Amino acid sequence: MIQMTTPSRKALVFIVTFVSYGLYHASRKSLSGVKSSIKADWLSNTTGHPPLFANEADAKHFLGSLDAIFMAAYAAALFFWGWLGDRLNPKYVVAAGMIGSAITLTLFGTIPKWFNFYHAPYYIVTYIAFGLVQACGWPSEIAIMANWFGKGNRGFVMGVWAACQPVGNIFGSIFTAMVLPLGYEYTFLLNSVLIAVGAVVVVTAIDSSPEDAEEHLEANSNEPHHNFHGEPISLFKALLLPGVLAYCICNACLKLVNYAFFFWLPLYLTDAYHWEESQADQLSIWYDFGGIIGSVLGGYITDKMGKRSPLIVSMLICSIGSLYFYAHVGPYMFWNALVMTTVGVTVSGPYNLIVGSISIDLGSQPALAGNTQAMSTVSGLLDGTGSAGSAIGQLLIPIIQDDLGWKAVFYVFMLLNGFAILAILKRCIIDLKSLRKLRSGEESPLLNDEEGIHEE
Secondary structure, three states: OOOOOHHHHHHHHHHHHHHHHHHHHHHHHHHHOOHHHHHHHHHOOOOOOOOOOOOHHHHHHHHHHHHHHHHHHHHHHHHHHHHHHOOOOHHHHHHHHHHHHHHHHHHHHOHHHHHOOOOHHHHHHHHHHHHHHHOOHHHHHHHHHHHHOOOOOHHHHHHHHHOHHHHHHHHHHHHHHHHHHHOHHHHHHHHHHHHHHHHHHHHHHOOOOHHHHHHHHHHOOOOOOOOOOOOOOOHHHHHOOOOHHHHHHHHHHHHHHHHHHHHHHHHHHHHHHOOOHHHHHHHOHHHHHHHHHHHHHHHHHHHHHOOOHHHHHHHHHHHHHHHHHHHOOOOOHHHHHHHHHHHHHHHHHHHHHHHHHHHHHHHOOHHHOOOOOOHHHHHHHHHHHHHHHHHHHHHHHHHHHHHHOHHHHHHHHHHHHHHHHHHOHHHHHHHHHHHHHHHOOOOOOOOOHHHOHHHO
16 A cells, blocks of 8 residues: 555545445446336336336335335444444455445346346345345445544534535436446446445555554555544443434434335336436436435534534424425426425434434443444444434335325325434533533533543
């Protein structure tokens, strides 16, 4: 590895981890961006195979089941990979997940089309495998970022970095729309190639921590060793840390809503307004643009405030109004994109803050007494509970939509964001009181939520 100054190493770590997790997210867009095409293929009897489903409703329910199966496998694996990420070198965990994602994504979306092999159990098994390996990414990426970046401007740094998720979604949507004319199977194949190349870059370009980098340079070792403080903790102990349970409940509700847009937005636009699938894919990126704005501005503002929960609650309150307006915006592309962006700011924005900045705050709080080997476990727990909630939601969405229509789906989203607010309302009240005391000079400034979590 080329010898670099510490700022240069930090910049390289930021860029490589940002791009690598963006590729994780882009690969998930492969299915959500081609649902109309793959549904039509499953219902067709002109390609040399009998229809996989008898009607469109069955095909749509199966797509919803696949999303739920993915999220359930992803949630279960997050707990495991988060726990394991504090015990292994995290960059190798990230790379292994990327290689596994490339293999399973090709098996799921490309092989059946090429070999005329359409079987529901095959789709289920390969998508479960895809969910299991996708979970390698987030906890270990968070651990690497926490190793390299300290408390200073954490909200802004992690707000910018967590935008890798909507950036990956945007890239995935555009890439899918570009490749789709070649056939939906090639969206899976080419996404697999990209994420496999990304895995090679992760392994060769960065170290998991500054200590690993120094040992690598000094000893010219091919097997860097950790030099962290403390011992890894169990999932149960992580759950009992101050603030963790409240944010887990909040994220279970919020991630359901955020990932519903991720999985269903293109199909909603084609079903509700009869727009072309490629148009729907391109229009859906405005939700992710909103997520980038909310993540970056939210991180910057919470750094200046010294607290994160008041802004997160404020954004979630605004999300209820923006979801209502989006449910009634109608088939006007300009207004749809504008309101969709607002929804992204107020839904995806706070979600990125919770799984990014808040995750590191909770994983490095005073209750851990300087133990640096809990970060991956805490972030895996926080994102895992969110994914469990999302898995349930992906099963319910097609049922609600069939019985009550799309507007009812958005009303459910509004209700869930109300529950998310209630989950962290106590934390918000404590932080608001602390800010009031700070203004009156009764309390010393706090750098971030992490230092005030023990008051809860």
